[in-house]
Amino acid sequence: MNFTIQNVLIATHDDYATVDVQVVDSKIAAIAPKLDVIGAVFNGSNKLLLPGFFNAHTHSSEMWQRGIMSAFPLELWLAELYDFAPLDLEKVYLSALGTAVETLLSGGTSVVDHLVLIPGQELETIATANRAYQEVGIRTFIAPLIQDESLAAGMPSGESPQNHEPYFRSTSATLEIIEEAVKKFHHPDAGISILVAPTGIQLCTDALFTGCIELSDRYDLCRHSHLLETKAQEKLAQEKYGCTAVEHLNQIGYLSDRTSLAHCVWLSDRDIKILAETQSTVVHNPLSNLRLGSGIAPILKYRQAGVNVTFGCDGASSNDSQDLLEAIKIGSILHNVTDLDYQHWITPRQSVEMAALGGAKGLNVADKLGSLTVGKQADLVLYDLTNLSLLPRTDPIGLLVLGRPTNIVDSVWINGQQIVANSKVTTINVDELRQELFKHSQWETKRKSSTVAQIETHYRTVMDLPDSK
Known part of the structure; x- marks a missing residue:
């Protein structure tokens, strides 16, 4: 998939820059302001792009x-x-x-x-x-x-x-x-x-x-x-x-x-x-x-x-x-x-x-992944900086890491293929997944492990813990 993300915020060495990002044949092809459009266009305004x-x-x-x-x-x-x-x-x-x-x-x-x-x-x-x-x-x-x-x-x-x-x-x-x-x-x-x-x-x-x-x-x-x-x-x-x-x-x-x-x-x-x-x-x-x-x-x-x-x-x-x-x-x-x-x-x-x-x-793939670098594969995440949990506006990465961000992932591409769009996973039906996880489980409270009962005394002894009450 070829595409261009326009007017998106990226981190520079010690600041941020608003740029366009071109992806061609699943790889990052160019990162610069005002690039020619290649393929599909995604609006990156008020969004942060990270690897x-x-x-x-x-x-x-x-x-x-x-x-x-x-x-x-x-x-x-x-x-x-x-x-x-x-x-x-x-x-x-x-x-x-x-x-x-x-x-x-x-x-x-x-x-x-x-x-x-x-x-x-x-x-x-x-x-x-x-x-x-x-x-x-x-x-x-x-x-x-x-x-x-x-x-x-x-x-x-x-x-x-x-x-x-x-x-x-x-x-x-x-x-x-x-x-x-x-x-x-x-x-x-x-x-x-x-x-x-x-x-x-x-x-x-x-x-x-x-x-x-x-x-x-x-x-x-x-x-x-x-x-x-x-x-x-x-x-x-x-x-x-x-x-x-x-x-x-x-x-x-x-x-x-x-x-x-x-x-x-x-x-x-x-x-x-x-x-x-x-x-x-x-x-x-x-x-x-x-x-x-x-x-x-x-x-x-x-x-x-x-x-x-x-x-x-x-x-x-x-x-x-x-x-x-x-x-x-x-x-x-x-x-x-x-x-x-x-x-x-x-x-x-x-x-x-x-x-x-x-x-x-x-994982020995730093030559292919892990940074916004021309030539690397397009494993990209776009964050919505207008989300309430990322406001008011200060340092975008500071808000992302130090805050309690919720529902802030707007889009995800993996190897150039879009997997998440408008905060929704597009490849599977997540509602059906929720229903299946619910159906295959049940509410539980307390349970006792027979194996724990067998080994707990030895564990407490070798770890110099007092006898169990």
């Missing part, structure tokens, strides 16, 4: 449990999640649609889905999520969530070594599934990429990590993982490796400029230096880290060390939302309380760059 943001870490299927999860730390929260997460392919499809729509309407044009796989239907799960994302038209990085150790292995043993049940699927079988997924679904030029994505050191053997490294190198895939989300994982790493998780992942070769790591809350200064040296990316998920009591990731330290940082919503039952602008706001101003030197604080313009170009760098 699309990346929702750089989420779990779409968690949508089915948002709003009900107990106030638990991650290790117990996961036990409850798994006890009440019998998925079917229809729910995988609907929650992927919902994740895509919410991401689009909060400024995101790309999503990294650390996708939970239905046992025995792994490839069907990936195919179903893929179908949903293609129908919406959002740019998608599917990161099938894999592990080869059972849930109990994710907690430190402390002074009472635990015997863990073997995982139901072998490491080699898991790697075969991922390779088959790459062969079937990895089509970056069509907007769908597959990532290798072991869930994290807490539930994965070195054999799984090294197998993923081999697949990543063979098929030129990006790598993704959770990393040191909780204090318990920091303890576990010392038990397993006798060093930090970052040091170990660096030793086995998992860290690279194609590696993005979600959370990164409990890292040492030496760990941070390793991330900078390996050019690994940190995906900051502030809302889930607060919701689960995981801690505050030292994002200002990362930025000062030269580590690339971007934002993610995380799954909708540890955040309870897929509002990317909310994650960006909290993930920026949260750190003002961690450093008295205000010159280190994250400005709104830096937040926008982290959300767009930072996400592109983490």
Whole structure:
């Protein structure tokens, strides 16, 4: 699709300019005032144009449990999640649609889905999520969530070594599934990429990590993982490796400029230096880290060390939302309380760059996406600056990042194709999606997890918490 956006506001180095933007063959062809019209014309008056943001870490299927999860730390929260997460392919499809729509309407044009796989239907799960994302038209990085150790292995043993049940699927079988997924679904030029994505050191053997490294190198895939989300994982790493998780992942070769790591809350200064040296990316998920009591990731330290940082919503039952602008706001101003030197604080313009170009760098597509640059692909978001939540007029990006903007996305283009027009997703029927999500769910209040009951005493012991009342 060829088109011209006329008289639109864009950010310059330290100000704004009103320009025309030409898109030809799905790429930005020119940015300047008063350009000749090419193709369809869009009125950009009183609107702000930005590159699309990346929702750089989420779990779409968690949508089915948002709003009900107990106030638990991650290790117990996961036990409850798994006890009440019998998925079917229809729910995988609907929650992927919902994740895509919410991401689009909060400024995101790309999503990294650390996708939970239905046992025995792994490839069907990936195919179903893929179908949903293609129908919406959002740019998608599917990161099938894999592990080869059972849930109990994710907690430190402390002074009472635990015997863990073997995982139901072998490491080699898991790697075969991922390779088959790459062969079937990895089509970056069509907007769908597959990532290798072991869930994290807490539930994965070195054999799984090294197998993923081999697949990543063979098929030129990006790598993704959770990393040191909780204090318990920091303890576990010392038990397993006798060093930090970052040091170990660096030793086995998992860290690279194609590696993005979600959370990164409990890292040492030496760990941070390793991330900078390996050019690994940190995906900051502030809302889930607060919701689960995981801690505050030292994002200002990362930025000062030269580590690339971007934002993610995380799954909708540890955040309870897929509002990317909310994650960006909290993930920026949260750190003002961690450093008295205000010159280190994250400005709104830096937040926008982290959300767009930072996400592109983490997925090895910064040469194609992440900024309004001639020659890059047209993943663009147009914001309505006359919306009540962006008034009265001051600094447009300041209003966008620091305010509570609602219904402010006017238009979205992905690879030059318009996906949102007049604040409505045009590719699917969102009213029908709402009805289906309602029909496939029910009002719930309290529930009890049998697995939490089994492991809570051990968790409290190894985390030096008093006995439960």
